[in-house]
Amino acid sequence: MMTGPVLVPILGDQLSLDISSLADRTPDDTLILMMEVAEETTYVRHHKAKIALILSAMRHFAEELREAGWTVDYVRLDDPANTGSFTGEVTRAVARHTPRGVLVTEPGEWRVAQVMEDWRTTLPVRVRILPDTRFICPLTDFFQWAAGRRELRMEWFYRDMRRKTGLLMEGDKPEGGKWNYDTENRGGPDKDLDPPPIARFEPDAITREVLDMVAGKFANHFGSLDNFGWPTTRAQADLARDNFLEHRLPLFGKYQDAMVAGEDFMFHAALSPAINLGLLDPLDLCRRAETEWRKGRAPLEAVEGFIRQIIGWREYIRGMYWLEMPGLADANGLDATRPLPEFYWTGDTAMHCLSDCVRTTRDNAYAHHIQRLMVLGNFALLAGISPQQVADWYLVVYADAYEWVELPNVAAMILHADKGRLASKPYAASGAYIDRMSNYCGSCAYNVKRKTGPDACPFNALYWHFLARNEKTLGRNPRLAHPYATWRRMSDEKRAAYFDSAEAFLETLEPAEPGWARS
Template identity: 55%
Template sequence: MNRLILVLGDQLSFGLSALRAGDKAQDTVVMAEVRDEANYVRHHPKKIALIFAAMRKFAAHLEEEGWTVAYSQLDDTENSGSIVGELLRRAEQTGAQSVVCTEPGEWRLINKLQYAPIKTEILNDDRFLASHAEFEAWAEGRKALRMEYFYRDMRRKTGLLMDGENPEGGQWNYDHDNRKPAPGDIAPKGPLKFEPDNIVGDVLGLVEAEFSDHFGTLDGFWFATTRAQALDALDHFITHSLPTFGDFQDAMVSGESFMFHAILSPYINIGLLGPLEVCEAAQEAYEKGDAPLNAVEGFIRQIIGWREYVRGIYFLEGPDYASRNRLGQSRDLPAMYWGGETKMACMSAAVGQTREEAYAHHIQRLMVTGNFALVAGLDPQQVAQWYLEVYADAFEWVEAPNVVGMSQFADGGVIASKPYVSSGAYINRMSNYCKGCDYSVSKKTGDGACPFNTLYWHFLDRHRERFSNNARMGNMYRTWDRMDEDRRKTVLQDGQAVLDKLDAGEIV
């Protein structure tokens, strides 16, 4: 009996479980560019273009391998506009009575497929190193689900950077070596960029016509759109950026959008690269003496540690996770997140590069745009939707735990043991943004004071009941309590003035 094999836009892997379960002789692969997926949030045009172009090329490769592929382009006149609608349309055309698919990475789409009016078998997505059952077993009975301990188990499981039963070099984690600010003469090569071919050009024209009102620009599109190109991008990173990645992975420099980061997450997250092969390439560089241990360990930790961990949290916590708001923050996202005018150089830089590249690295996301959202009391669901919309590597399984959990503490501490808040001093230490800012990072109160400086203390004060007994935050509150009462009053007044400006739609 013939079946439909569904392949989604973030499942472009030739070893996908649904493809392995299929039969080339009688099954039909269904792939579809649909408005439901492009518009359920207003994705960055470059993200849409990346996925559509990669889908078209993947479908062509499947056909070369002998598969029958029913592919729906967005502007097909018969396109129903939804994944389920396209499955039903193709079932009617082929006579197929059932669908086989690999589990999607969002509860939203899982729910749609589970209740689709056609028999649908959802297979495990075994492209990840930790299955749901494995993560649940790891989490069971633990008081705190801290990534570090999960990461060590993933090191043991994979054998990556292991010396027998012990970690290579005698330490599990070299993060303390990876927090250097960038020197003044830094010259990163950045990611490998690819000129658009005819297929990409057609997609860019389509996306420009259909989604030009979304935040972000298509200008200068350079992403890899095939596995071969993604492998070239991996080789480029290993050769040119990995050796220095560790030292400066937290550094931020005006005009340097990529620093020494890999920019491989979009390719891993849509399936063009596998997480293990990427880590093995980094380990090989270490073994050859081409990259230091602190860089390789830090890179591998982001993939088999953090990436696997947040996926585990997303499915462990269930469909309501992304809607949590334990701090009760409710302020609307200000216009600066959409490119509106701001006097804050760090926010302008992070948002501007996001608009141009559909990318910002983890510290820009966590300690600039995320930090500001947290201290300003922004609604975490609006913040999470923004991150999902604007980044090329954002899918809800990875984005929700990173934003709702790590960045905004809206999950109440499932992921983080304390909120990631800081004054302007951290940004000044790790970047050169403050040198070109209208605000003074050294000024704590009054006109011209950095908004991070006053909002930091305002956040701690308004959430004191929740955090004052947190062991990792005791020093912060003791510092606050030692301040003169009049100074504390001034700080809070100045912080509230910033919030009042945000509420009034004024420029901050």
């Protein structure tokens, strides 16, 4: 019988002192295991900066735990004895320390949950898996909310979360009389817009060591390390939070959908990597944003839009992931099979919007949500690219991408692969939307005003091509009634011109090389 301390494995996205697996533990009877394992760095070929961020944050968190009195068994990626997997390292730790049990917080991803379930039968000690209490809505509550509903729309979930948290509420009514100020948050790119810089952090000795290792070990992975400045400690994440609340939150709402070439962060928070790692508490962040409004330092529409992204969209997406898995990973409701184009990796395309979005993704492991949804995602939807390949790409390239948040956003919201379980209609748009919300089109090789022909914006013909080829599936969607009515009124010649232009453009797409995402 093993009589040692309780072994508490903490994963790379569980970097919170109040993680549930430590809630009732004391340092004198607990041994924390942290593992850098090869499987997690290469199950997809993650962006170099994403790997560096997670490993650096893990090493800093281990030091924070030790300073707080905890004993940490830390296995580095370059340890010659490292088995390369969670199961291998937990098994080795059980043999080293003979713990009387393993206590772990549930993971964020389906595949890791299956691994943890196997520990119950493969390890010689009892394994307890606890809920992740860092989320505001427990999964059991989400499943109860979803049960029996014909439509699982985020807006209704969001209103329940507002009532539950009391955020921006006046009694049982929303502050300002409206639940949602989205219509006031659609400002385009004003000419003299000058967003303040986000907080960036000079790498310390720990981060520099990680950057050097990643540059050598993952040299053939996508992305650059040149601009690395993400917060890797709780103190840095707090500074990044305060910088956003003071300098960018007031204009976040108005310009949250705007895109400007070379302005990679605009007024966005860029806090999602820190939140998803566990360095920031999402509910605390929302309460701080609410305080900015109550003290008159930020307008209601900006604060409501920001809070909606966290207690509404983030919590809803997490619930939908666990509700729909594992089927969501293979969903392809629109039968999209085209391979991912090579320019998603190189940025080598004459479409200015796409080339700039790939550039910021490569340089920063970041693009803001409209770039991800309405440029990169919209093109993938219109071109009929395989949902599995698109989801792999998003999982690879963004520092905040974990499957629980990435997969439902990509497969369901962007690509409508779930046949509308999550979103009531596809987020399909022609070049006119990108022209309205960005300054990309003015310096593009293609003419956004032209609808067909070799020099016309490809989004224009692709939009109608998408609707035409999916009419059997989408033609009765009430939210697409107007565009389908327009399509049906077109002359045969005009429809043929759109279709021929789209087909001609699609034939020019070069597929990415094999093995670009998964080795």
